[in-house]
Amino acid sequence: xxxxxxxxxxxxxxxxxxxxxxxxQGVSLDILPGEFFTLLGPxxxxxTTLLRMIAGFALPDAGxxxxxxxxxxxxxxxxxxxxxxxxxGALWPHLSVKDNVAFGLxxxxxxxxxxxxxxxxxxxxxGLEGLEARRPSQLSGGQQxxxxxxxxxxxxxxxxxxxxxxxxxxxxxxxxxxxxLARLQRDLAITTIYVTHDQxxxxxxxxxxxxxxxxxxxxxxxxxxxxxxxRSRFVAEFVGAANLVPAEIVELRETxxxxxxxxxxxxxxPGDPARWRLGSRTLLCLRPEALRLEEAAIGRGMGFVGTVAxxxxxxxxxxxxxxxxxxxxxxxxxxxxGEGRIFRLGDRVRVELNPxxxxxxxxx
Amino acid sequence: MNRVLVRRPRFWDPEGILLLALxxxxxxxxxxxxxxxxxxxxxxxxxxxxxxxxxxxxxxxLFLESLVHTLATGVLAVLFGSLVGxxxxxxxxxxxxxxxxTLQTLALLPLVIPPFVGAVAFQxxxxxxxxxxxxxxxTFGTTxxxxxxxxxxxxxxxxxxxxxxxxxxxAALAGLDRSxxxxxxxxxxxxxxxxxxxxxxxxxxxYAAGALVTFIRVIDDLGxxxxxxxxxxxxxxxxxRVTTMGLTDVDGYVICVMLVALSLAALAGxxxxxxxxxxxxxxxxxxxxxxALHGARAVGAWVVAAALLVPxxxxxxxxxxxxxxxxxxxxxxxxxxxxxNYEEVLFRTPGFIWNTLRYASLAAxxxxxxxxxxxxxxxxxxxxxxxxLDTIATMPLAIPGxxxxxxxxxxxxxxxxxxxxxxxxxxxxxLVLAYSMRRLPYTVRAxxxxxxxxxxxxxxxxxxxxxxxxxxxxxVTGPLMARxxxxxxxLAFITSAVELSSTILLVPRMELGPLSYGIYxxxxxxxxxxxxxxxxxxxxxxxxxxxxxxxxxxxxxxxLLFRL
Ligand SMILES: Nc1ncnc2c1ncn2[C@@H]1O[C@H](COP(=O)(O)OP(=O)(O)OP(=O)(O)O)[C@@H](O)[C@H]1O
Ligand SMILES: [Mg+2]
Numbered sequence: 001x002x003x004x005x006x007x008x009x010x011x012x013x014x015x016x017x018x019x020x021x022x023x024x025q026g027v028s029l030d031i032l033p034g035e036f037f038t039l040l041g042p043x044x045x046x047x048t049t050l051l052r053m054i055a056g057f058a059l060p061d062a063g064x065x066x067x068x069x070x071x072x073x074x075x076x077x078x079x080x081x082x083x084x085x086x087x088x089g090a091l092w093p094h095l096s097v098k099d100n101v102a103f104g105l106x107x108x109x110x111x112x113x114x115x116x117x118x119x120x121x122x123x124x125x126x127g128l129e130g131l132e133a134r135r136p137s138q139l140s141g142g143q144q145x146x147x148x149x150x151x152x153x154x155x156x157x158x159x160x161x162x163x164x165x166x167x168x169x170x171x172x173x174x175x176x177x178x179x180x181l182a183r184l185q186r187d188l189a190i191t192t193i194y195v196t197h198d199q200x201x202x203x204x205x206x207x208x209x210x211x212x213x214x215x216x217x218x219x220x221x222x223x224x225x226x227x228x229x230x231r232s233r234f235v236a237e238f239v240g241a242a243n244l245v246p247a248e249i250v251e252l253r254e255t256x257x258x259x260x261x262x263x264x265x266x267x268x269x270p271g272d273p274a275r276w277r278l279g280s281r282t283l284l285c286l287r288p289e290a291l292r293l294e295e296a297a298i299g300r301g302m303g304f305v306g307t308v309a310x311x312x313x314x315x316x317x318x319x320x321x322x323x324x325x326x327x328x329x330x331x332x333x334x335x336x337x338g339e340g341r342i343f344r345l346g347d348r349v350r351v352e353l354n355p356x357x358x359x360x361x362x363x364x
Numbered sequence: 365m366n367r368v369l370v371r372r373p374r375f376w377d378p379e380g381i382l383l384l385a386l387x388x389x390x391x392x393x394x395x396x397x398x399x400x401x402x403x404x405x406x407x408x409x410x411x412x413x414x415x416x417x418x419x420x421x422x423x424x425x426l427f428l429e430s431l432v433h434t435l436a437t438g439v440l441a442v443l444f445g446s447l448v449g450x451x452x453x454x455x456x457x458x459x460x461x462x463x464x465x466t467l468q469t470l471a472l473l474p475l476v477i478p479p480f481v482g483a484v485a486f487q488x489x490x491x492x493x494x495x496x497x498x499x500x501x502x503t504f505g506t507t508x509x510x511x512x513x514x515x516x517x518x519x520x521x522x523x524x525x526x527x528x529x530x531x532x533x534x535a536a537l538a539g540l541d542r543s544x545x546x547x548x549x550x551x552x553x554x555x556x557x558x559x560x561x562x563x564x565x566x567x568x569x570x571y572a573a574g575a576l577v578t579f580i581r582v583i584d585d586l587g588x589x590x591x592x593x594x595x596x597x598x599x600x601x602x603x604x605r606v607t608t609m610g611l612t613d614v615d616g617y618v619i620c621v622m623l624v625a626l627s628l629a630a631l632a633g634x635x636x637x638x639x640x641x642x643x644x645x646x647x648x649x650x651x652x653x654x655x656a657l658h659g660a661r662a663v664g665a666w667v668v669a670a671a672l673l674v675p676x677x678x679x680x681x682x683x684x685x686x687x688x689x690x691x692x693x694x695x696x697x698x699x700x701x702x703x704x705n706y707e708e709v710l711f712r713t714p715g716f717i718w719n720t721l722r723y724a725s726l727a728a729x730x731x732x733x734x735x736x737x738x739x740x741x742x743x744x745x746x747x748x749x750x751x752x753l754d755t756i757a758t759m760p761l762a763i764p765g766x767x768x769x770x771x772x773x774x775x776x777x778x779x780x781x782x783x784x785x786x787x788x789x790x791x792x793x794x795l796v797l798a799y800s801m802r803r804l805p806y807t808v809r810a811x812x813x814x815x816x817x818x819x820x821x822x823x824x825x826x827x828x829x830x831x832x833x834x835x836x837x838x839x840v841t842g843p844l845m846a847r848x849x850x851x852x853x854x855l856a857f858i859t860s861a862v863e864l865s866s867t868i869l870l871v872p873r874m875e876l877g878p879l880s881y882g883i884y885x886x887x888x889x890x891x892x893x894x895x896x897x898x899x900x901x902x903x904x905x906x907x908x909x910x911x912x913x914x915x916x917x918x919x920x921x922x923x924l925l926f927r928l
Contacts, residue, residue: 077546078550078553082550086547087543092547092548092565092566094565103561104553107551107553151547
C-alpha cells in the first residue's frame with residue numbers, strides 16, 4: 001500500500017465566470033495538511049463550482065490552484081488523484097456496490113487480491129459489510145452516500161472533497177453520519193474540503209471554515225472565531241442565531257466602547273476605539289443563548305430591562321421575545337431544565353449578559 | 365357535484381361503453397385477423413388442432429433457408445447498423461464542432477427515403493451495371509458484386525435503418541447524468557475506458573430499443589427484397605405464396621406465423637434484457653457538456669462522419685438523377701435528360717399521389733382520435749380492463765405488414781360488408797384500415813407521453829370550476845395534448861404514405877393504388893424506372909417535410925418518436 005502524506009492546497013485568487021456572472025471570484029485560501037476545512041454558504045454561492053475547479057471539472061477563469069506546491073490547472077481530472085464525493089452520490093446504477101467501490105482501484109491496475117482487500121476495508125470503514133452484491137437502487141439514501149464515500153476512500157486520494165454529502169439524508173441519520181465522518185477523517189488524517197450550507201455541520205466538523213457569499217470568501221477562521229467574532233451581518237446571521245440591534249456609539253473608552261440602543265439602554269462592549277467614531281451607527285450582535293433573564297427587581301451586574309412579548313417552549317429550552325423600547329425585539333434562549341423560573345407575557349424582566357459576548361458590526 | 369367519493373364505475377357507464385367500443389374495434393382490426401392466420405396454420409381438415417403444417421415448414425429446404433436468411437438479415441442489419449449508428453451517436457452527442465447540427469440532420473435523411481426506393485437507387489449506383497462497377501471495370505477490369513443476393517438486401521437495409529440505432533443511442537447518451545461520468549474521471553478513468561466501463565453500459569437500454577426496432581422492421585420489409593429480386597426470405601415467400609397459390613394455401617399462413625414468432629421473440633428478448641438494464645436514474649446534476657473540437661480535430665470528426673454517412677446518402681442522389689433521366693443504362697451518368705417523368709406521374713397518373721394523400725391522412729386522423737382516447741383511458745380512466753387496450757394497441761408493432769394483410773384478406777374477402785355492397789377488400793377502405801391499425805401505436809405513444817406530462821391538477825381545476833369530464837377533455841386536456849398528438853399523427857401519416865408490405869397485397873385495383881404501389885409497379889419495367897424514381901422523389905419530399913415538422917413539434921422527444 002502506498003503511504004501517502006496528506007496534501008496542502010492553496011487557492012490563489014481563483015475565479016470562475018458563467019456568462020456575465022462570476023460564480024466564484026477572488027477566492028484565496030490556504031488549506032493545511034490533514035486539515036478539515038469547510039466551505040460554508042447559502043445555495044448558489046459557488047461552493048460546488050469551487051470544488052469542481054479543484055477536481056478539474058471546471059477551469060478557473062482567474063487565479064490558480066496549487067496542490068503540494070504544484071499548480072494543477074493543466075492536469076486532467078483523471079490524473080489529479082483528488083477524491084470527490086458528489087452532491088448526489090453519483091453511484092453507477094449498472095454496477096454492484098462492490099464494483100462501484102472497486103472501480104478506481106481497477107483503474108489503478110492493482111492486483112486482484114489487493115483490490116478485494118481494499119474494497120472490504122473501505123466498506124467496513126463506512127459500516128457497510130455484507131452489502132457488496134447489491135445494486136445502488138437497492139440501498140437506502142444513507143447507504144448510497146456511504147458507498148459513494150467508500151468508493152472515494154478506497155483509492156486513498158491525497159485530498160478528499162465532499163460536496164454536501166449528507167444533504168439527502170434525514171436529520172437523525174445526518175447527525176449520526178456527521179459523527180462517523182469526523183471520526184473517519186481523524187483516523188485517516190486526510191486533508192478534507194467539505195462543502196455545506198448547514199452551519200451546525202460546519203461548526204461541528206471543521207478545523208477551519210470559510211464563509212462564502214455570492215462567490216467570494218467573506219470570512220475565514222476556526223468555528224469559534226466565526227461564531228464569537230463575526231465581522232459582518234451576513235456571517236453573524238448565517239452562523240448561529242443572532243439578535244442584530246441598531247445602535248449608536250456614544251463613548252470611546254480606553255479598552256472598548258459604550259453603545260446606546262433601544263430606549264436609551266447603554267452597554268459597554270469590547271471593540272477597538274480606533275476603528276469607530278463617536279456618534280457613528282452600528283449593529284450590535286447579541287447571541288440569544290448568551291442572554292439570561294432575571295426578575296426585574298433582582299438584577300445585579302450588567303443588564304437592562306424589557307417586557308416579555310412572546311414565549312415558545314421547545315422542549316429543551318424556552319424561546320422568549322423581549323420588547324426593549326420602540327420596535328426593538330430581542331430573542332433570548334433559556335434552558336428549560338433547572339431552577340430558573342418561567343416568565344409570562346407582559347412580565348417586566350431584566351436581561352443579564354456578559355459584555356464580552358457582544359459584538360459590534362458595521363451597519364450593512 | 366360531489367366527486368370526493370371515488371365511484372366504482374359500472375360497465376354501462378359512458379367510460380365502460382367507450383372501452384368496449386375501442387376493444388371491439390381493435391379486436392376486429394388487429395386481433396381477429398391475426399388469430400385467423402394462426403387458426404389456418406394450426407387447424408386440421410376436420411377442424412381440430414394440428415402441428416402438421418408447422419412441422420412441414422421445417423421439412424422444406426426453401427422455407428428453412430428463408431427462415432435462416434431472414435434471421436441473418438435482421439442480425440446483420442443490426443450489427444452493421446450499430447457500426448455506423450453508434451459512432452455517429454457518440455460524435456454528435458459528446459462533441460461540439462462546427463456543423464454538428466447539420467450532421468445531425470444529415471443523419472436523419474436515410475429515414476426519409478423508403479427502403480424500396482433506396483434499393484432501386486443503390487442498384488443504379490452499386491449494382492451489377494451500376495456506376496461503381498462500370499468505373500471498376502474500366503479501371504481495374506473487375507467488378508464488386510455488392511448488390512447481389514443477400515448482400516444487397518443487408519446493405520440497403522443497414523443503410524436505411526441505422527438512424528433508428530443512432531437516434532436511440534444518442535438520446536440515451538444525452539440523457540446521462542453528468543456526475544456519473546465525472547465520478548469515473550475523478551477515480552482516474554478516461555477516454556475509451558470511460559466509454560466502455562460507464563457510458564456504454566448506461567446507454568445500453570436506449571441502444572437496445574433502437575436495435576429492436578431495426579430488427580423488427582428489417583424482417584418485416586417486403587419491398588427491398590422484391591425490388592432486388594431476392595425472394596429467399598420469409599416476407600417475400602409469404603407474399604409469393606398468397607399471390608401465386610391463392611388464399612387457400614396453408615403454407616402462406618404458416619410462413620406468416622413464423623414471421624410473427626420471430627418478431628415477438630425479438631420483442632420479448634429485448635424486454636427481458638431491458639428489465640435488467642433499465643435503471644431509473646434522473647439527471648440531477650445536469651447533462652454532460654459536449655467536448656469542443658477545433659481545427660484539425662473538427663476536420664477529423666467530419667472525416668469520420670462522412671465515411672459513415674456518405675454511403676447512406678448515395679441513394680438520394682441516385683434517385684434524384686434517375687428521376688430526370690430518360691436513358692441511364694450502362695453509362696456513368698444518364699445520356700438523355702428529361703422532365704417527362706414528372707409530367708407522367710403528376711399529370712398522366714396523378715391517382716397515385718392523390719390516393720396516398722387521401723389514405724394516409726384519413727388513417728392519421730383515425731389514429732389521432734383513437735390514440736387520444738386510448739391514452740386518456742389508460743392514464744385517467746377508472747374502468748377495469750384498460751390494460752387490454754394497451755396490449756392490443758401496441759401489438760401492431762410486432763405484426764409484419766404482410767401478416768396483417770393476409771389476415772385481412774382471409775377475414776374480409778368472402779363477404780359483402782354491410783352498407784358497401786362489396787367485400788371490404790374490394791374497396792380502398794381496406795388500405796385505410798390497414799394503415800390506421802399498423803400506425804396506431806405511434807399516436808397512442810405520443811398521446812400517452814404528452815398526457816403523462818400534464819399535471820392532473822390542471823384537469824382537476826377545470827372540474828372544480830364545473831366542467832364535467834367530457835368538457836374537461838375537450839377544453840383542457842385535448843388542447844394541451846395537441847402538440848404531441850400532432851407529432852404522432854404526422855409520423856403515422858408519413859409512415860403510411862410509404863407503406864408497402866401490406867399495401868402490395870391489399871390494393872384492390874391498380875387505379876386505387878397509392879404512391880408506394882405506383883413506385884413498385886413502375887419499377888417492374890425498364891421504361892418505368894424514370895417515372896418510378898420521380899414518384900420516389902415525391903415520396904422523399906413528403907416524408908422529409910413530415911419528419912421535419914414532427915421533429916419541431918416533438919421538441920425534445922425525438923428519440924421517443926423513433927422508438928418502437
Ligand atoms: N454550468 C453553469 N452555467 C451557468 N451558470 C452556472 C453553471 N454552474 C453553476 N452556475 C451558477 O453559478 C452559481 C454557483 O453555482 P454552484 O453550483 O457552485 O452553487 P452551490 O453553492 O453549490 O449551490 P447549492 O448549495 O445549491 O449546491 C449559481 O448561481 C449557478 O446558477
Ligand atoms: Mg452545490
